[in-house]
Amino acid sequence: MPWAIEKSFRVVLGGNTFLDTPNLVVYKGDSLFTLERNQDSGYLAISFKIYDGTKAKIATIGQNRIFMNKKYRGPKTFAIEGGIHDWVLKEKTSGDLICAIKQKEAAKPAELDVSVNLYTPDGLLFSATPESINLHGITMIGNVFSGLSAGIVINPDGSFGIGVS
Numbered sequence: 001m002p003w004a005i006e007k008s009f010r011v012v013l014g015g016n017t018f019l020d021t022p023n024l025v026v027y028k029g030d031s032l033f034t035l036e037r038n039q040d041s042g043y044l045a046i047s048f049k050i051y052d053g054t055k056a057k058i059a060t061i062g063q064n065r066i067f068m069n070k071k072y073r074g075p076k077t078f079a080i081e082g083g084i085h086d087w088v089l090k091e092k093t094s095g096d097l098i099c100a101i102k103q104k105e106a107a108k109p110a111e112l113d114v115s116v117n118l119y120t121p122d123g124l125l126f127s128a129t130p131e132s133i134n135l136h137g138i139t140m141i142g143n144v145f146s147g148l149s150a151g152i153v154i155n156p157d158g159s160f161g162i163g164v165s
Contacts, residue, residue: 003036003063009044011035012113014128016143016151023150026164027120031150035112036063043104044111050089050099051119052076059089064103064112100130124154135160 011018013033018024025032034047045063052058056074060067066080066089077092086106089099102113115130126135133140136158143162145151150164 002039003045009035009037009112010110011044011046012107012110013151014115014133014140015131016128016133016140016145017110018151019144019146021145021148021151024145024152025126026150026153027124027126028154028156032120032126033114038063045103046101046112046114048116048118049121050116051121051123053119053123053125055119055121055123057121058098061099061101064101066099097129124158 008020011024013024022035023031032048036045036047037043038045047062049060050058052074054074056072057069058072058074058078059069066087068078078098079090079092081088081090085104086102087100088097090097096117097115098117100115103111107113114128116126116128119125127133131141133152135152135154145163148163148165151162153161153164
């Protein structure tokens with residue numbers, strides 16, 4: 001199946017809508033999320049990595065599928081719930097949401113609806129619940145980012161910009 005970087009789409013991340021904005025979140029010059037469209041089926045997919053607070057990789061999301069890191073030896077255990085088009089990764093003991101992806105009909109009116117509670121490789125917490133994105137104590141609810149090069153940009157010094165053309 002051939003995949004191509006997508007230019008026209010609607011994704012909800014943390015309750016905020018990203019229209020034709022290919023870099024949802026850029027962290028220190030790199031996009032945290034990659035969007036691709038399957039050229040055969042037409043379905044939109046997202047890829048990214050999930051780290052814990054100790055900077056250990058828990059899992060990789062590759063084209064909407066979850067691949068658990070078999071070498072992960074962190075203090076937490078995880079459970080995957082749901083089906084092929086609507087699934088959730090949770091911490092078993094607390095039930096805390098780590099990642100949820102809805103696609104196709106489950107994501108309407110968007111093509112993808114994504115929630116994550118992850119750390120970057122160097123330890124910054126990025127929280128995008130179903131209702132909001134929380135970053136450095138700033139809560140973003142119901143924003144629409146349209147036709148931008150990046151929706152949210154987090155700079156190396158920790159400052160960030162919103163809606164970068």
